[in-house]
Structure formats: C-alpha cells, structure tokens
Amino acid sequence: MTNAGIPLSDDKGIGVTSDPEVRSARKAFLAAALRRPATMGAVAPSSPRLARVLASVVPRDGEPVVVELGPGTGAVSVAVEERLPAGGRHLAVELDATMVAYLEHTRPALEVVHGDARDLGKLLADRGVDHVDAIICGLPWALFDEATQTAVLGEVSRAIGTTGAFTTFAYLHGMTLGAARRFRRTLRSTFDEVLVSATVWRNLPPAFVYVCRRPLGGGMEA
Numbered sequence: 001m002t003n004a005g006i007p008l009s010d011d012k013g014i015g016v017t018s019d020p021e022v023r024s025a026r027k028a029f030l031a032a033a034l035r036r037p038a039t040m041g042a043v044a045p046s047s048p049r050l051a052r053v054l055a056s057v058v059p060r061d062g063e064p065v066v067v068e069l070g071p072g073t074g075a076v077s078v079a080v081e082e083r084l085p086a087g088g089r090h091l092a093v094e095l096d097a098t099m100v101a102y103l104e105h106t107r108p109a110l111e112v113v114h115g116d117a118r119d120l121g122k123l124l125a126d127r128g129v130d131h132v133d134a135i136i137c138g139l140p141w142a143l144f145d146e147a148t149q150t151a152v153l154g155e156v157s158r159a160i161g162t163t164g165a166f167t168t169f170a171y172l173h174g175m176t177l178g179a180a181r182r183f184r185r186t187l188r189s190t191f192d193e194v195l196v197s198a199t200v201w202r203n204l205p206p207a208f209v210y211v212c213r214r215p216l217g218g219g220m221e222a
C-alpha cells in the first residue's frame with residue numbers, strides 16, 4: 001500500500017512544541033509509561049501523521065461505529081474525530097484508569113470504556129453494539145504473549161466481521177525481532193487482506209501501519 005488517500009500535508013508531531021495541549025498529553029503519556037512500562041509499550045504518543053494513517057479506514061459517510069483499542073492520551077482519537085461524520089459513534093477501550101480519567105477530561109465527545117481489549121465482544125454487547133465498521137488499535141502487541149495476541153485478534157475479527165476494517169501499527173526497528181515478524185504472520189493467518197503502509201518517518205520512533213480486512217474465521221454477523 002502506498003499513502004493513497006492519506007493527507008500529504010506535513011505537521012509537527014515529534015519535535016519541540018509550545019502547544020499546551022500537546023505538552024500536557026506528552027507529559028501524561030510519559031508518566032504512564034514510567035509507571036507501567038509493561039502495558040504502555042511506548043514513551044511518546046503517536047504523531048499526527050501516524051494517527052491519520054491509522055484513522056484512514058474510518059468511513060466519512062453514514063453512521064459508522066468506530067472502536068479504538070488502547071487510546072492512551074487520545075493522539076489517535078483526534079484523527080478519528082476529524083474523519084467521523086456527525087451520525088457516527090466513537091468508542092475507546094482503555095485498560096488504564098489514569099488514561100481513562102485523562103480522556104474523559106480532555107475528549108468529552110469520546111465514549112470512553114474502561115476495560116480490557118480481550119473482553120471487546122462483551123464490552124460492545126453491554127453497550128448495544130452489534131456491528132463495528134472500523135477498529136483502530138494502539139495496543140502494545142510486542143508486550144503481549146501469543147495467547148493474548150490471538151485472543152484480542154479473535155475479538156477484533158468477530159467485531160469487524162466481513163465488512164469492517166482494522167488498523168494497527170508497529171515500529172520499524174522492531175521488525176528485526178522474531179516476535180514482530182511472528183505477529184505479522186499471525187495477522188496474515190487471521191485476515192484475508194493485510195496491507196502494509198509506507199513507513200511514517202515523522203513518528204518517534206518511525207512506524208508503519210497494518211490495514212486488515214475480512215477475517216478468515218468470520219465475524220459478529222457471520
């Protein structure tokens with residue numbers, strides 16, 4: 001996949017900034033990363049450029065239901081909100097109570113769900129959601145064992161069914177590790193279509209996005 005359909009305008013996502021909102025988000029993110037390195041998996045929020053690539057599968061029309069997994073301080077939520085049409089619904093499942101409180105304070109439009117991505121099906125059913133158009137994922141896959149990866153991907157597959165889309169990202173330097181290559185193979189054995197975006201250099205560290213569709217095991221409506 002090239003960056004077709006993804007805005008090409010440049011932005012400041014990784015350097016020094018005087019924007020108080022960005023500074024406060026970075027501070028909250030770093031504090032969480034230092035407190036809980038085993039569940040954060042990064043030291044800085046995704047850049048606006050990476051966020052826009054992740055959010056590129058959010059439908060611009062109709063009344064889509066979009067779910068974010070691991071929103072953290074909401075860096076990707078902003079890009080989802082920019083695309084989401086007025087009738088859309090945007091839920092965000094976050095494990096960490098501090099991040100939940102931060103999001104509830106800073107992103108009032110977001111339907112924040114305090115929970116574990118491994119329980120996605122139940123969390124959605126509790127909220128009356130039986131179809132999801134897009135899942136945008138910021139979970140730290142590298143920190144998950146294979147059983148957890150498989151469990152979460154199973155939940156994602158059931159939620160998007162045959163018509164939805166799923167995006168997630170990985171860091172470029174991580175691809176030298178066997179675990180990251182294994183995760184790519186897991187994605188390819190879980191979804192009929194797995195596209196890999198161009199490298200997003202304006203992210204700390206540089207990253208790329210997986211765009212996945214049509215789970216091989218079916219989905220919610222299958």
Ligand SMILES: C[S@@+](CC[C@H](N)C(=O)[O-])C[C@H]1O[C@@H](n2cnc3c(N)ncnc32)[C@H](O)[C@@H]1O
Nearest residue numbers: 042045046070071072075094095096116117138
């Ligand atoms: C690397 S951060 C990504 C934050 C944001 N999406 C971004 O790209 O800047 C990972 C986030 O996933 C959350 N997380 C980790 N395990 C989770 C789980 N099992 N369910 C839901 N959220 C989880 C962490 O608390 C953290 O906020």
